[in-house]
Amino acid sequence: MPKIGEEREPLSEPVFLILTSLAEEPRHGYALMADIDALSNGRVRLSTGTLYGALSRLLEAGRIERFASDDTARDKRWYRLTPAGRALLAADVERLRQLTRAASARLRTKEV
């Protein structure tokens, strides 16, 4: 199975939202879920299974890192973006920007 970002395919929505959430600051599992809910205006509510499936693949691909903080409970782990994860997110944002520009231009042509 190819690793996330290996084949330059568009990121899935959960992966895109996880990277976007971590681009701001490191977060633990529940904080990620809550932030993704807020980021997507309540449209995307990840289940625990979906979240940890995506986190495991992102960890394996070296796009995020997992760490324990001294002041948190034993079962709470934090996740942060690696430089490779930030680069992957930036590349996908650029891809979406290009698509948005092309779509907007075509919509404008049709309106004229």
Next chain:
Amino acid sequence: MKAVFRAVLHLYPQWHRRLFGAEMKSVFERGRQVHRASRVAYARFVAKELCGLIPGALRARLRDEPCEGLLHEWPATATNVPAEIVPEEVARARDLVTAHLDHLKSAIARRQFERARFYSTQDLRAREGLRLVRKKYGLAE
């Protein structure tokens, strides 16, 4: 419901449960508490959780066990202080730690264990260097 969640969690392969089991239980428990107020919201939450867990377990079973090094838990100290509030020397030492860490992970991912051992040693040295410059500037570790 907790018992059902734990039972479904056993569908995941052992490596996944070892790494994420405790966290998943804790996240599920928080979600359960948040949705407790309304029966409809609770039922939706439970259904969504089960719909996510079962295919998730199946996908995890179909995957190879990930390389242990890549799922390693890194210490929180190296990159948690924003760059703009630390002296240049500390920022440079921290960048060195990040660079060695990236090389180490890349070597492990490619199963180049000789190279990984080299960067593991470099990583330890860089961390010691970082510890010393942080001490010099009176920054907490």
